[in-house]
Amino acid sequence: xxxxDYMYLDHAATTPMRExxxxxxxxxxxxxxxxxxxxxxxxxKAKNILEESREFISSxxxxxxxEITFTSGGTEADxxxxxxxxxxxxxxxELTTTQIEHEAVIASAENVDKKGYKVNFISCDEDGITxxxxxxQSINANTLIASVMYANNETGVIQPIKEMSQSVxxxxxxxxxxxDVVQAVATKKIDFHSLGIDSAAIxxxxxxxxxxxxxxxxxxxxxxxxxxxxxxxxxxxRAGTVNVSGVAGLxxxxxxxxxxxxxxxxxxxxxxxxxxxxxxxxxxxxIIGENVQRLCHISNIQFRNINSETLxxxxxxxxxxxxxxxxxxxGAQKPSHVLKAMNVDDxxxxxxxxxxxGWNIEIGDGNKSAEILKNTIKEII
Amino acid sequence: xxxxxxxxGGVDSSVVAGLLKSQGHDVIGVTMKLWEGxxxxxxxxxxxxxxxxxxxxxxxxxxDIPYYVLDYTASFSENVIDNFVDMYSQxxxxxxxxxxxxxxxxxxxxxxxxxxxxEKVATGHYAKIVKNSDSFELHKADFLDKDQSYVLHMLDSxxxxxxxxxxxxxxxxxxxxxxxTLGLKTAFKKDSQDIxxxxxxxxxxxxxxxxxxxxxxxxxxxxxxxxGTHGGIHAYTIGQRKGVPGGQxxxxxxxxxxxxxxKIYIGSKDExxxxxxxxxxxxxxxxxxxxxxxxxxxxxxDDVPCNIQKVDESTYQIELKNxxxxxxxxxxxVIYQDxxxxxxxxxxxKVLEEVYE
Numbered sequence: 001x002x003x004x005d006y007m008y009l010d011h012a013a014t015t016p017m018r019e020x021x022x023x024x025x026x027x028x029x030x031x032x033x034x035x036x037x038x039x040x041x042x043x044x045k046a047k048n049i050l051e052e053s054r055e056f057i058s059s060x061x062x063x064x065x066x067e068i069t070f071t072s073g074g075t076e077a078d079x080x081x082x083x084x085x086x087x088x089x090x091x092x093x094e095l096t097t098t099q100i101e102h103e104a105v106i107a108s109a110e111n112v113d114k115k116g117y118k119v120n121f122i123s124c125d126e127d128g129i130t131x132x133x134x135x136x137q138s139i140n141a142n143t144l145i146a147s148v149m150y151a152n153n154e155t156g157v158i159q160p161i162k163e164m165s166q167s168v169x170x171x172x173x174x175x176x177x178x179x180d181v182v183q184a185v186a187t188k189k190i191d192f193h194s195l196g197i198d199s200a201a202i203x204x205x206x207x208x209x210x211x212x213x214x215x216x217x218x219x220x221x222x223x224x225x226x227x228x229x230x231x232x233x234x235x236x237x238r239a240g241t242v243n244v245s246g247v248a249g250l251x252x253x254x255x256x257x258x259x260x261x262x263x264x265x266x267x268x269x270x271x272x273x274x275x276x277x278x279x280x281x282x283x284x285x286x287i288i289g290e291n292v293q294r295l296c297h298i299s300n301i302q303f304r305n306i307n308s309e310t311l312x313x314x315x316x317x318x319x320x321x322x323x324x325x326x327x328x329x330x331g332a333q334k335p336s337h338v339l340k341a342m343n344v345d346d347x348x349x350x351x352x353x354x355x356x357x358g359w360n361i362e363i364g365d366g367n368k369s370a371e372i373l374k375n376t377i378k379e380i381i
Numbered sequence: 382x383x384x385x386x387x388x389x390g391g392v393d394s395s396v397v398a399g400l401l402k403s404q405g406h407d408v409i410g411v412t413m414k415l416w417e418g419x420x421x422x423x424x425x426x427x428x429x430x431x432x433x434x435x436x437x438x439x440x441x442x443x444x445d446i447p448y449y450v451l452d453y454t455a456s457f458s459e460n461v462i463d464n465f466v467d468m469y470s471q472x473x474x475x476x477x478x479x480x481x482x483x484x485x486x487x488x489x490x491x492x493x494x495x496x497x498x499x500e501k502v503a504t505g506h507y508a509k510i511v512k513n514s515d516s517f518e519l520h521k522a523d524f525l526d527k528d529q530s531y532v533l534h535m536l537d538s539x540x541x542x543x544x545x546x547x548x549x550x551x552x553x554x555x556x557x558x559x560x561x562t563l564g565l566k567t568a569f570k571k572d573s574q575d576i577x578x579x580x581x582x583x584x585x586x587x588x589x590x591x592x593x594x595x596x597x598x599x600x601x602x603x604x605x606x607x608x609g610t611h612g613g614i615h616a617y618t619i620g621q622r623k624g625v626p627g628g629q630x631x632x633x634x635x636x637x638x639x640x641x642x643x644k645i646y647i648g649s650k651d652e653x654x655x656x657x658x659x660x661x662x663x664x665x666x667x668x669x670x671x672x673x674x675x676x677x678x679x680x681x682x683d684d685v686p687c688n689i690q691k692v693d694e695s696t697y698q699i700e701l702k703n704x705x706x707x708x709x710x711x712x713x714x715v716i717y718q719d720x721x722x723x724x725x726x727x728x729x730x731k732v733l734e735e736v737y738e
Contacts, residue, residue: 310496313449317409317497334452380496 007320007369011206011358012153012183012298018208018253018359025210025249036242037233046244053251060254061200062191063217069237070247073214074182075104077201080216080227080238081178082108085144086117087225096120096138096168097147098130098159099341102180104201105147106337118142127292128157128342135164139171146177150184154338154354156298157289158184165196176222182206182214186358187265187297189258192217199224204246208359209253213246257359268357269296271366275355276301278370283377288342288352299355302344306381308353314380315353320372322353383407384545385494386503387486388440388448390433393505393548395440395567396556400547401503402444403563409497410441410448413490415457415481416578440565451493453485460484462578469588469615472638473711473730476680477576478532487536491543501545508533509549509720510541516667517541519722524552531680534715534725538667588615598643600626603636603652611645614638619709620653638730654704660714661696663726670716670723676701677715678708678728684717697726 008016017025028049034042036050051065058065071077082105086093097109099121106121113119120138124130130148139146146168151158165177178199181190186206190197199222202215216238218224230239257264276287276299288300303311308324315322324336335349344352355369384401388394388410402408412434434450441448461480468475486504494502507522508530516538522528536544548556560568579587592615600609609626611617616624621635625647634653637646675684676699686702699714708714708728715725 309451310493313451314497316449317447379498 005319007365007372009355009357009369010321010323011186012156012354012356013323014205014211015186015208015358016360017205017210017249018256020256021209021249021253024252025245028245028248032244036244037231049248050242050244053247056251057215057247057254058217060258061202061217062193064220066235067217067220069216069218069234070242071201071214071216071238072212072243073205074102074180074201074203075214076227077203077214077216078102078104078178078180079108081176081199081201081218081224082145082147083111084225084227085176086112086115091116092118092142093144094118094120094138094140094142095145095147096122096135096143098122098124098135098149100124100128100130100152100338101147101149102153102182105149105180109147124341126343128152128155128289128338129292130159130164132160132164132167136167136171139168139175141172143168143172143175146175147180148177149180149182150190151181151188151295152338153183154298154336155288155300155342156183156295156356158293158295161197162195165198169196183298184295187261187268187295189261192219198222204250204253207253207257209250210246213243213250215250264359265296267363268359268361271361271363271369272296272299272355272357274366275299275357275370275373278367279373282374288339297357299357301353301355302348303351303353303377304348306351306377308351310380311353311376314376315372318372318376318379320369320376322355324350324353382500383409383498384501384503385409385411385490385497385499387490387505388412388437389505390436390440390567390570391505391573392557392560392565392567392570393507395437395505395565396551396559396563397503397505397545397547398440398444398446399559399563399565401545402446408444408446409499410437410444410446411490411493412437412448412450413453413457413485414450415453415461415485417454436567436570440567443563443565453489456485456489457481457578465578466588466591468711469584470592470640471711472614472617472640474618474709475711476532476713477578478680479535479713482532483535487533487540487544491540494543501543503545503547505548506533506546507548508546508722510544510546511721513667519666520549521717521720521722522548523550527553528681530717530722531677531713531715531725534666534713534722535664536666537664541666585616589613596643598645600645600647603646603648608633608647614640614643614645617645620707650706653706655701655706655708656704657698657700658708658714659692659696659698659729660726661729663695663697663724665724666722670718670721673718674723675717677717678705679712682707687716689716695726696729 032046032049034046036046054065058068095109095112109119122130122135148159148164150161168175168177176198179197180201182201182203185202198219200217204213205211228239233242284304286302339349384406386398386408398408398410438448461477464480465475465477491502506529507527509520511518511520521530557568598611599607600611601607617635619635625633631649633647636648636652674687676687677684685705688700690698692698710728710730712728713725714728716723
């Protein structure tokens with residue numbers, strides 16, 4: 001759909017692919033389509049693209065090339081790291097995570113719980129910041145993995161990752177500190193080692209890369225079992241023909257993003273602020289995480305006396321795409337587990353909408369979006 | 382005009398969306414998610430399944446109209462399910478479709494339509510709305526075998542002004558033909574007949590999972606002679622023959638359910654006939670009529686000529702011209718004047734006292 005016809009404010013769900021990413025993807029499919037594990041010239045070409053991309057992508061996060069493995073996306077990376085280490089462990093091993101993780105982590109943790117391991121879901125305060133004391137208390141000699149997302153996908157609220165990692169290491173230096181950084185990489189420069197992150201999940205399509213490609217980062221020294229079994233691709237860590245075109249697309253997207261990160265985030269933040277200011281001027285709304293650190297591209301707004309399901313439909317009809325909590329298979333939407341964990345009242349939990357800006361936002365979009373939202377609210381109240 | 386169409390994923394509502402779209406209206410399709418499993422999933426059987434909403438989505442895509450699945454589970458649970466369970470526990474025979482139409486489809490749904498700038502809502506019900514000079518009338522569908530006006534009796538003229546029933550003049554085969562012509566994949570989809578949230582399962586299990594109804598009691602005849610025992614009154618409805626202890630040769634039916642004393646009365650078919658009964662919470666489409674009336678006491682039952690008499694503001698006494706079988710408290714008495722629907726109300730258990738007088 002033409003950008004001028006439809007105001008897409010759902011970048012936290014996925015972003016349009018950057019032109020450079022699309023070109024790199026297409027070029028690889030056309031010129032280096034061979035299996036990167038093969039033994040002929042075309043395979044070598046694919047393999048070269050794969051490894052060059054790996055070097056570049058890992059460097060963007062301060063990691064070594066052999067610390068990253070390509071996956072089908074963030075969900076696979078989270079599943080891999082959270083679930084597989086518990087396969088052969090003694091039952092006394094424990095997992096600590098938070099109540100506000102992405103479903104990929106929450107559901108993986110529930111799976112670990114079902115297998116009989118102890119899983120601690122740590123609560124958060126009303127701003128969505130994990131309760132530090134409760135988190136620290138849960139770590140012990142048996143804690144195999146502690147998993148905390150860098151920033152929340154529904155609210156954008158950022159966790160004090162470095163401090164949390166440190167508090168884990170203080171108690172148990174062997175614990176793997178995992179962080180789902182899928183949403184954060186959209187607008188944050190992240191260095192895994194300096195933040196104390198031992199493993200991480202990244203998704204290509206949140207930063208203007210292709211869908212179906214992601215990264216599992218695992219610090220040198222840690223070893224986890226494979227999630228997918230089969231061929232001996234990716235240093236025998238992950239079976240399956242490598243999605244080289246996806247990797248090339250992701251590298252190209254990251255390159256453009258990293259070069260323009262400051263400029264991009266400044267524009268996004270500016271337009272988001274204009275949008276929020278205009279809405280606050282006219283309506284009694286609450287912006288989630290307004291007084292804490294949050295990602296600049298996410299604005300989760302609580303409206304008074306407005307059902308967000310109706311508002312979302314009305315916005316769509318007026319040419320603006322936003323989202324509520326997580327969509328279920330049928331398309332109907334459920335109250336958010338993140339907002340529940342933040343103790344948002346039952347009465348207003350269905351009054352939230354997430355507006356998320358992205359790399360292709362232009363000057364004036366904040367204003368334009370605010371106008372559409374204002375007019376739509378007036379229609380439905 | 383902009384019209385919000387309730388799309389269940391069946392052929393009827395698919396054709397409604399198609400017809401209105403071809404008439405040039407700005408059509409928006411909505412599947413009301415009424416009922417869900419413990420993890421918020423769509424049910425696997427009955428209606429409102431995820432396969433149904435997927436059918437609706439495909440039809441909407443084919444027609445190139447916006448389509449949404451909206452959550453009505455809270456409203457449905459509160460107004461329809463709770464009522465359904467509660468009625469059985471009181472020995473009554475509920476009609477969940479009527480409750481759903483009253484409080485969900487033609488209340489909450491109309492409100493939402495207004496917010497979305499829709500002038501009207503439309504559904505695939507078989508009934509006709511006829512505009513009079515200053516009011517709207519509800520009539521039976523032209524093809525009586527499909528008529529659904531019974532379950533729409535609570536709609537008054539004001540509500541009817543906001544509704545379209547495009548299928549009121551069309552036969553079912555014609556509906557399927559239109560769907561096929563429009564290339565809609567639901568054209569030859571089987572109709573659902575079950576109670577949507579119970580599906581093909583026994584409603585008794587559904588009820589007994591939700592409330593404690595297992596208290597055993599006696600089955601007696603009209604002279605209070607014990608003829609058997611029962612495992613909970615929720616498993617019985619008036620006129621039921623299944624599970625009733627048989628007499629010598631003659632079939633026996635449930636004739637009365639005494640909730641207070643936890644007793645089921647059975648008797649012969651003759652004892653099931655009713656001549657006079659009361660209906661309560663009565664509403665009228667527009668003005669009250671008294672002449673040439675007939676009544677349906679169940680969905681799709683025959684019209685029985687009757688007279689009505691006001692008892693109080695919302696209660697009327699119905700006198701049938703011929704004694705009739707199977708008048709069940711909890712069901713609705715819907716009054717017609719020829720094809721015009723006059724009004725209706727819930728049949729009260731007082732009907733049974735009449736039988737025993």
